[in-house]
Amino acid sequence: MIKNIAISLLAMYVLTACAKPPVAEVKKDGASATQAQADEAAARAAAHAAEMQKAELEAARAAAQAQADEAAARAAAHAAEMQSAQVEAARAAAERAQADAVAARAAVVAQAQTDEAVANAAQAGAAARDTAQASATRDAVQAPAVRRMAAEDPINELLSKRAIYYPTDVDAISEQDKRIVQAHAKYLAEHQKRSVRLEGNADERGSSEYNLALGQRRADGVKKLLLLSGIDEDRIESVSYGEEKPASSAHNEAAWSQNRRTDIKYNVK
């Protein structure tokens, strides 16, 4: 039974992987962003499995696991989201379930693992650099899928990171995070039709003008690294929101560390 579901899942995802660009787009609002992240993780997992040309039990189980993780993570995200987003996520989930019977069945399978995944998500949230809810949600969604793939495909793990974080008043990218930017550079080099928008942000300390400047320095630092990796300048847009669009609006270091950030956003074609 499980095996059958797993195989049909695999087939579905191979189709999905072919139909979609390999990296799903992260959209602006929280609910669809988590949805897109989850889709992306699943799509990548499936594509990966297909490439290995061993559509055997092991890979199938991996795909099923990915689906389960996705559904469970969606449930976790669902719990963490704010009320309005919750309604939207619920509606989206309902629509998906209706449209796709297989997905619905997978969700049933996933249900068994929900508890564990929620625990994982909570752990991931706690371990995450901060407690800001938006980010905890994002981490919760990413954590299971990312953890599973880490051993197999580090480039995908790096690609799944779409934000660079900074210490106070710093605009330089840490050595560790440079690998993230380089992974995106590699992706851009391999996908000539894609382009990115880099959005620099700062925490609310300082003046709005200084923070706008600081956010721009952060975004431009990421841009510079992409240019160094050979990406054409006309495929990179860098802007700053300064302190004006905080991911977390609380007034403490936990919030500020979330707001010192450059978001890497792929433009929708």
Next chain:
Amino acid sequence: MLRCWALMVLLCTAFSARAALTIDIVGAGERQIPIAVVPFANDGKLAQSISDVIAQDLKRSGIFRLVDSAGGTPHELNEVIYTDWTNVDNLVIGSVETQPGNQVMVKFRLLDAVKQVELFGQVSVRGTNARFVGHRAADLIYEKLTGTPGSFSTRIAYVARQGRKNSLTVADSDGYGAQAIQTINEPIMSPAWSPDGNQLAYVTLESGHAVVYIQTLATTHRMVLSDARGSNSAPTWAPDGKHLAVVLTRDGSPQIYLIRSDGGDLRRLTFGGSIDTEPSFSPDGRSLLFTSDRGGSAQIYKMSLSGGAAERLTFEGGNNFSPRYSPDGKSFVFAHQANGRFYIAVQDFQGKQMQLLTEGGWEKKPSFSPNGKLVLFGIESGTRGTLATVPSDGRIKHSRLKDVTSAQVQDLREPTWGPLLK
């Protein structure tokens, strides 16, 4: 002793404005002039009490102490019994009348209760806006008693936020009469008055990145001043009214540029690889103050427009932001960050001593009143920003501006004091 001091004020005001200004400094932090603004005749018939507007303006200046009118309510000179007013130095009496065409006319006198003379005879101020008439009258009284022109009948600009809605707002100097001149669902920042008070430059994120606009108040017409790639920010008008300094990232790091007010003739002014922002012109237009992190932290620097190295001016605390020249060019006001708090501070160019004007919290974006005697700034407490003023010599604690339109839901920020209205 008190009398003695008051006499000195009188003697000095009799000489020149400059002498009176000296007295003002001597009294800083200690003495406030006791004054009574007697409710004007017919004032109660108006929706807005004009004598109340005058009294609150004088109080906010920090120079005066309001005394209740214990000596009755005289409106005319012959009704004043000076022996009833031994507790004040000065007395304002007058009357209000409404005239055809919604005009309000106030006739008032300023008396010296010590010397028992009129400081000026009956003065008339007329207008359709009762509060504005009151501010004009307060300006005249303030100037007569301090030697410095008043700044009450001026305007301020700020940004009011409510959810995603941002309204660029213009109001009277005391926060009344607020009017939104631009409302969008994206952040608005950095409003800056043209020297003639007819235009505001400001920044919005409505096109996905920071763009500088100039809007004419009378017509609401808006033009793009600078829309280069990256960020266009921190506009400030040169005293000539024909140029602005702006901060652009078109060539790399945020640097300061000079641009004509029609958007032409762009000229780069700073040439570093760090952040240079928040330019402020000296009153003579020859120098700029600005914030830079070139020394490793955000500090305030001064540079000449004719070239030469920039001089660092602030060294205390963690960071210093948002410098603004005083109208006389002798000092500057800024936001001082230390131990996780933001203070409003002033520093004079000669003594180089920083003086804190506020007790610290989340106080930012200071700007001088046109006469240099008050500083307007934003305070954030909780999630909501409000506006306040404090005397630039720190003689009294700050007072929050009446926030008429907000009804507790708007977040007010980015205040800036407009010029004297011609």
